[in-house]
Amino acid sequence: MLTADLVKSRVRVRKSELTIDLLDTSDPHWLSTASDLIDLFQQFRGQSQADWQNALEMYEGERLDYVVVRGLAKVLTDAATFTPLATSIHPMQIRERAFSYGPVFTAPHLFSPKTHYEVIQQVADEMGIPSQQVAAMLFADRPATYALHDTGPAWTPESLLSRYNLELARGVLYWATKVQIEVHGGYKDLWKYGTQTNTVHPDSTIEGSSYKDLWRYIKFFKLMFWAEPLPGGGYHIELDGPISPFVASTTRYGRQMAAFLPALLLCKQWSMVATVHPPPAGKVVSYRLDDGCSLQTHFKQSGAFDSRLEADFAREFEQKMGEKRGHWRLSRESEVLLLGDTVMIPDFLLVDETDATRKILIELVGFWHPNYLRRKIEKVRAANCANLLLLVYQGLNISQDAFDGTASEVIFFQQKPVLKEVLETVEAMADRLYGPRRKPERKSPKSKKSANLASIENIDERIKQFPRRHPNKKIRKVAETSVQYGEGEQVDDTDEKGE
Numbered sequence: 001m002l003t004a005d006l007v008k009s010r011v012r013v014r015k016s017e018l019t020i021d022l023l024d025t026s027d028p029h030w031l032s033t034a035s036d037l038i039d040l041f042q043q044f045r046g047q048s049q050a051d052w053q054n055a056l057e058m059y060e061g062e063r064l065d066y067v068v069v070r071g072l073a074k075v076l077t078d079a080a081t082f083t084p085l086a087t088s089i090h091p092m093q094i095r096e097r098a099f100s101y102g103p104v105f106t107a108p109h110l111f112s113p114k115t116h117y118e119v120i121q122q123v124a125d126e127m128g129i130p131s132q133q134v135a136a137m138l139f140a141d142r143p144a145t146y147a148l149h150d151t152g153p154a155w156t157p158e159s160l161l162s163r164y165n166l167e168l169a170r171g172v173l174y175w176a177t178k179v180q181i182e183v184h185g186g187y188k189d190l191w192k193y194g195t196q197t198n199t200v201h202p203d204s205t206i207e208g209s210s211y212k213d214l215w216r217y218i219k220f221f222k223l224m225f226w227a228e229p230l231p232g233g234g235y236h237i238e239l240d241g242p243i244s245p246f247v248a249s250t251t252r253y254g255r256q257m258a259a260f261l262p263a264l265l266l267c268k269q270w271s272m273v274a275t276v277h278p279p280p281a282g283k284v285v286s287y288r289l290d291d292g293c294s295l296q297t298h299f300k301q302s303g304a305f306d307s308r309l310e311a312d313f314a315r316e317f318e319q320k321m322g323e324k325r326g327h328w329r330l331s332r333e334s335e336v337l338l339l340g341d342t343v344m345i346p347d348f349l350l351v352d353e354t355d356a357t358r359k360i361l362i363e364l365v366g367f368w369h370p371n372y373l374r375r376k377i378e379k380v381r382a383a384n385c386a387n388l389l390l391l392v393y394q395g396l397n398i399s400q401d402a403f404d405g406t407a408s409e410v411i412f413f414q415q416k417p418v419l420k421e422v423l424e425t426v427e428a429m430a431d432r433l434y435g436p437r438r439k440p441e442r443k444s445p446k447s448k449k450s451a452n453l454a455s456i457e458n459i460d461e462r463i464k465q466f467p468r469r470h471p472n473k474k475i476r477k478v479a480e481t482s483v484q485y486g487e488g489e490q491v492d493d494t495d496e497k498g499e
Contacts, residue, residue, distance in 0.1 A: 001078065001258055004279070006071045007171035013281040020168050022294065023068070025161040033065075034072060034157035041076050042151055049082050050144040068164075075163050079152035085140040089127060094138055097123050153298075162296045166265075169295055170258035172287050175276040177240075179257070184234035184269040223260060234269075264289075265297035305332070309366045309416070310347050313391075316419055327353050327437075328360075328426065335361060337383045344379040346388060350426060358434045359387055360426045364417070366393040373398055380406050387433055389425060391417045 010021045023030050040059060044052045056073050060066045104116045114122075117131075120138075124131040139145050153159070173179065224240040239257065264270055271290040278285065289295070305311040317330050328350045337344040344363075352358035365376055373396065380390065380403065388408040392398065395414075403410050409429055411421060430437065 001255065002071055002074055002167045002171045004171065004174065006067060006074060007168055007174075008278070008280050009067045010168050011172070011278055011280050013278070013285055016285050018172065018276060018278060018281065018285040018287040020165075020172065022165040022168065023161050025158050025165070025294075030068075030161055031157040033069065034160045037069070037072050037076060038155045038157065038160060041073075041080075041148075045148050045151060047148060048144065049077075049146050049148065052077070052148065053144075071167070072160060072164050075160060075167055076152070076155070079163075080148060081150035081152070082143065082146035083149040084146050085136065087137045087140050089129070089137065091137050091139060091141045094123065094127070094134060097126065098134075098138065163298060166262060166295050166297070169289065170261045172276055172278065173258045173261060173274060175278045176257060176274045176287075177277060177284070178275045179239040180273045180275075181237040181239070181264065182230065182234060182271050183237070183264075183267050184230075223256060262297040262299040265295055266299060266301055267291065306347075307364075307366065309364055309393075313364065313417060314348070316416075320419060321423070326423070328423070329353050335359070337361075337379075337385060337388075339379060339382045344383050352430065352437065355434070355438065358430050358437070360429055361385065361388045362391065362422075363388060364391045365396070365398075370397075377402055380408055383408075387429065389422070389429065391422065 012019045012021055025031075036059070040055060041052070044055065056070075060069050063069060098119055101114060101119045101122075102112065104112050104114055104119050106116050108115055120134050121131045124134045127134070226238045228236050230236050239260075264272060269291055272288065274287040274289075276285060276287050277283070305314070314330065314332065321328060321330075329352075331349045331351070333345050333347060333349075335346065335349045337346070346361035346363045348362040350360040350362065363376075363380075365373070377398075380388070384407045386407040390403065390408055390410045392410060392412050394412045400410060400412075409425055411417065411425060427437075
C-alpha cells in the first residue's frame with residue numbers, strides 16, 4: 001500500500017468533499033511510464049532491492065511527476081517477493097565481530113590504522129570463511145539486500161495504472177474515523193472469519209447471495225462494525241476507522257481498513273461514505289464511492305461451493321427436480337441467520353414456487369474436524385431454527401444426541417444424502433410449519449372459451465377499423481364478422497374489391 005506522502009499530493013478537497021486525482025488509464029503518457037517501469041523492474045530479477053531503488057532514482061531524473069513514478073514503483077515492489085541471502089552464519093554475529101574493531105575507513109587513519117578491507121579479511125580468517133562472503137553477509141538480514149525473487153503478477157501498463165488508482169483510494173482510508181456502506185445483494189461469505197467486536201441488528205434473517213465476499217473480508221481483516229438490514233432490501237454497515245476513538249492500534253488497523261476496500265468492489269450494487277481527516281485539509285471531510293466508480297479490484301470472488309458434497313447435492317437436485325419437475329426451487333447460501341456476535345449461513349434454501357413464505361433451509365454437515373463440529377453444533381443450538389434441515393454424514397464422530405433439544409430436523413446419510421428422503425422430510429416440515437400446501441388453481445374450460453371470444457372480438461374491431469384507416473387497400477372478404485366465424489357461420493370465399 002502507498003505511504004501517506006505518495007497519497008497526499010493526489011488528494012483534492014473542495015468544501016466538505018474529498019476527491020482523488022486518479023490517473024487516466026488510457027493516457028499515452030502514463031501508459032508509457034508504466035510500461036517503462038515494468039520493463040525496468042523485470043531486469044532486476046535476482047538483484048538486490050537497493051539496486052532496484054538506485055535504478056529507479058536514475059529513471060526519475062528531473063521528472064516533475066516523480067511522486068506518481070514512485071507510487072507506481074511502490075505498487076510493483078509491494079506485489080513482488082524479495083528473499084534474503086542464505087547465510088551459514090547469522091549476519092548479526094558477523095557484525096558484532098566486525099564492529100568490535102571500531103570505525104574503519106577505506107584508507108588508514110590516525111585513530112583507525114586498519115582499513116575496511118583489512119578488518120573484513122581478519123573477520124573472515126577468524127570465522128573460517130572467504131572474505132567475499134563476509135562482505136556479502138554483513139547486512140544480509142536487511143531488506144535493502146534482499147534479492148528480487150518473483151516480480152509478482154503479469155503486469156500490463158493498464159493493470160498497473162488501475163492498481164495504482166486503487167491504492168490511492170485505499171490510502172485515504174488511513175485517515176478515516178468512520179465508514180458507512182450500503183450494499184444490496186447477498187451475504188454468503190461475509191461472515192467466514194472471526195471479528196474483534198461487532199453488533200448485529202436483531203432481525204432473524206437476511207436474504208441474498210451476490211456480495212458474499214464483503215463479509216468474508218470484514219471478518220478476515222478483523223474490522224469493528226455495526227450492521228442492520230435496510231427496509232427495501234440490502235444491508236447498512238458502519239465500520240470504525242483507524243482514527244476512531246474506539247480503535248487502539250491505529251497503524252495496524254489502518255492497514256486492515258485500507259486492505260478491505262477491494263472487497264467492496266466485488267459487490268454489484270453498493271455505496272460508501274467515509275468520514276476522513278486528511279492532513280492536507282486540516283478538517284473533517286467526506287469521501288464518497290459507489291459501484292459506478294472506475295476502480296477495479298484484484299480480489300477474487302469465492303467459488304460457488306465449499307465442497308464436492310455440496311456441489312453434488314445441488315447437481316442432483318437440478319437434474320431430478322429442476323426444470324419445473326417439482327415445486328421447490330433451490331438457491332445457494334442465500335439466507336443468513338444472525339446469532340448476536342456471529343452468524344450461520346445454511347448451505348441451501350428451498351422456496352416453494354407457489355408460496356414464497358414456505359422456506360426450508362438445508363445445511364450439510366460432512367467435515368470431520370472436531371472444532372468445526374463443535375462450532376456447528378453451537379450455532380445450530382443458538383439458531384434454534386425450526387425450518388432448518390441438517391444432513392449429517394454418518395462417518396462423523398457425532399450422534400443424534402448432539403442435536404437433542406434443538407428445533408431443527410436431522411437426517412443422517414452414509415455416502416450422500418438420498419434426495420427422495422430429503423424431499424419427503426422437507427414436505428413434512430413445510431406442512432407442519434406452514435400448513436398444507438395450496439395447489440395452484442386451474443382455469444376452467446368456460447374461462448378459456450371466454451378468453452378466446454374476447455380475443456376474437458378484438459380482432460373483429462380491428463377488421464372494422466381497417467377500411468377507414470387504409471381506404472385504398474384491397475380487401476378479401478372472408479366472413480361477415482369474426483364473431484360469426486367464431487360461432488360457426490359459413491365463410492364466403494368470393495373476392496370483393498373495397499375502396
